[in-house]
Amino acid sequence: MFQGILINKDDNGYQVELKELDDSILPEGDVTIKVTHSTLNYKDGLAITGKSPVVRKFPMVPGIDLAGIVEHSETDKFKVGDKVLLNGFGVGEVHCGGLAQKARLKSEWLIPLPEAFTASQAMAIGTAGYTAMLCVIALEKNGVTPDKGSVLVTGANGGVGSFSISLLAKLGYQVVASTGRPEQAEYLKKLGASEIIDRATLSEAGRPLGKEQWAGAVDSVGSHTLANICAGLKYGGTVAACGLAQGMDFPASVAPFILRGITLAGIDSVMRPLADRIEAWQRLGELLEPSTLDDIANNITLSEVVSTAEELLKGNVRGRVVVTL
Template sequence: MKKFRALLVSKTETGQRAEFVDWTEDQLMPGNVTIRVSHSSMNYKDGLAVTGKGPIIRQFPLIPGIDIAGKVISSSDARYKAGDDVVLGGWGVGEGHHGGFAQVARVKGDWLVPLPKGFKPEDAMAVGVAGFTSMLCVMALEEQGVKPEQGDILVTGSAGGVGSVAIMLLAKLGYKVAASTRRMNEADFLRGLGATSIVDAAEFNTPVKPLAKARWAGAVDSVGSVTLANILSQIVPEGSVAACGLAQGMDLPTSVAPFILRGVRLIGINSVTTPFPKRLATWERLARDLDMAKLHTLTTTVGLSDVPRVAEDIVAGKTRGRVVVDINK
């Protein structure tokens, strides 16, 4: 059986080890669609998985990579046939099921969507789970009635994958965006994405008041913990926060005050198991509302061999925007 290249993470006595291996299809996990992977992407979760600096991988050994784009090799799912271009993000791939950092993947057809119209595989991976999550956050704010004329929208982790795409989407839709970052030297980059103001993330890493001065009509938060708690205390009456990440931690040291005294709404965003109809609708919105030319300017492409190095950088906060992985480089 023909071999293919993969990045495999194994458990060791002192932690875990990531190494490149030659594998065959019979070593892959069960699934009804086999894909020739052309591209993947690097997300914060991928960085944690590859470096072992977060408990992301649930089964060892495992091929990480939560994003997949490629062509179907074979399928017993009637919805897909050999040669179809497909995209996958989420569903525990790269965490408990072999993921996209390999030249071949086998997955369940239920996890796939056809490559969205107007996207190349590398474009879809420039969006990836991060951009998909950003769109879900923006849609959640819209569903809660947050309108551009109501005030500024705060975006945390703004130089990262979710934050950078969220700024682009919100700006194009007419919102004024305040970009929160701990890297103030990225101010020009963030304004180029569409941010109208820059806020030092340190402002949200202070002791939490039950209620603080109302500043934001809404927020997209990928940080969690004390940052999210402070943001909730600063949302205007009837405002909303879309929460999608926990880079700072899973805790939330807040009180009920923002919710019962200002009617603040906290909306949790689950991009992992989003139902198929909503996935399609979200990709349609991305095709309509995302400036692909601008996305390309904040996208870096690396080869599969670069993944371990980039994983260290992304966890250390040294990357910005989106990182696409060309699996065959």
């Protein structure tokens, strides 16, 4: 038996509880893992609260990230005792995920735990930090260099935002942080932001083409915010779009695309090829300081997951949540 968060949906409605589970809950896979650490992402919060149809198969153990130790393997890719890491691939949505003490997964979804990090540190990074790194790599590949101008980061207090600021600052970019919590300005400046702006300046309907302000942007918000970012990018600028916290609509104009040659780079972290994942985690190991992870991470246990998920969706959780199993 092992402990885990279980989501179910039946005639009695949507139910979430911490339960004693057995191996019968585990789906098919060729690697069984003793999960030592997981995380609580925004998507996990939606799944646990039922406020968005994230879970597509019931019963389900949520958790899109996990780190742990292989305890059984039917493949030569991994052996018993190997330390491994997983982000995405539908885990926690259609395949039981990381918010339980045991998981059974497909070996092609796993990568070795990077030597630069402990399991706890890797989960402090999690999908949020890994996605942020993918966004930064996209900006680099599209020619957004520090000398081109400042880079805007929206949702700055969230996981992706926090890591994006830290990574960009480490690489020498001037970072403008957009947040709805101006009282957290000192936290954002400690991460590396040089300027703080109120998200309200971007969240309403704007002009098709605005003043050229930023060479690039990392956006986890979408909707009017993303449209306004596009309208305010400098000529040849790029925005890496990875989220939809404000909405999945995109009420924009083609004007900045055809008059300023900007690029909208979509960032998917869920089904990303392994080569891209390994590159991103290698770069994270090169760029992130352990002290940064201490500033970003909040540590909880499985018994605190459900209540913390509610607070996360209310916007009351700063940075990353690491779950120790």
